[in-house]
Amino acid sequence: MSGRLSDLTWRELDARVAEGPPILFLPTGALEQHGPHLPLGTDAMLPALLAERVAAEIGGLVAPTLPYGYKSQPKSGGGNHMQGCASLDANTYILMVRDLICDFARHGLTRIVLFDGHMENQMFLTEAADLALRALKGEGIEEVRIVKLGYWVMIDEPLEETLFPEGLISWELEHAAVMETSVMLHLRPDLVRTDLIPDHPPAAFPPYDVYPFDPGSVCHSGALSSAAGATAEKGRAVVEGLVPALARQIAEAFPAP
Ligand code: ZN
Ligand code: MN
Numbered sequence: 001m002s003g004r005l006s007d008l009t010w011r012e013l014d015a016r017v018a019e020g021p022p023i024l025f026l027p028t029g030a031l032e033q034h035g036p037h038l039p040l041g042t043d044a045m046l047p048a049l050l051a052e053r054v055a056a057e058i059g060g061l062v063a064p065t066l067p068y069g070y071k072s073q074p075k076s077g078g079g080n081h082m083q084g085c086a087s088l089d090a091n092t093y094i095l096m097v098r099d100l101i102c103d104f105a106r107h108g109l110t111r112i113v114l115f116d117g118h119m120e121n122q123m124f125l126t127e128a129a130d131l132a133l134r135a136l137k138g139e140g141i142e143e144v145r146i147v148k149l150g151y152w153v154m155i156d157e158p159l160e161e162t163l164f165p166e167g168l169i170s171w172e173l174e175h176a177a178v179m180e181t182s183v184m185l186h187l188r189p190d191l192v193r194t195d196l197i198p199d200h201p202p203a204a205f206p207p208y209d210v211y212p213f214d215p216g217s218v219c220h221s222g223a224l225s226s227a228a229g230a231t232a233e234k235g236r237a238v239v240e241g242l243v244p245a246l247a248r249q250i251a252e253a254f255p256a257p
Helices: 010-018 042-058 090-106 119-138 157-163 178-187 232-253
Strands: 024-028 111-116 145-150
Touching: 024 042, 024 090, 042 111, 042 178, 042 232, 090 111, 090 119, 111 119, 119 145, 145 232, 157 178, 157 232, 178 232
Parallel strands: 024 111, 111 145
Antiparallel strands: none
């Protein structure tokens, strides 16, 4: 049977839940510029594609991806002023995720993974989980467990060395750079403009943030560091390394129902 929640009928889902609630993945992304070479939906596509593979290993379900996220930040995504970014205010975002968690849990889907592909969402996912648990407790629904992670956190040292033989600069500056480009070259090569892959020094920022942000204060391609080292083989190594590692960690995070 399909691992996509939206492919099931309500009766099929009811039967799955009655057997013991499956682990439900909610991929969370963003519509955000990803340099001259990657599509705006990169941060939504990657967690969606990975979640399907991880869920298949552990008998989980994948909910439809939340394709919009919190605002792109200059130091980790280029900034929300850039063309193609369409984002949600934090309040809106938190409440959307809270509402989804609550409704999943009310229908017995009480084992939820917030499976993130966009760094800026992270603390707002934490807040959504917190507000959802509080609301559900008030309704007498207490058997809820939520796991939150960015898929990239499972990239271990050997994988990091494969990706960055010369060393990782920082995960923030990896935006639209070697990791995301490599995984896209492996999973969605049709969407990578290989002739436009940028090669330039990492963006430089002051140690503080300034509001309003001055778009002229930084000159970059939209990628925050070079993507020239990206290859489909590296992307394959990431996917083949991450999927079993994520499956193991996530299964361990949920006690058997
Ligand atoms: Zn990204
Ligand atoms: Mn992002």
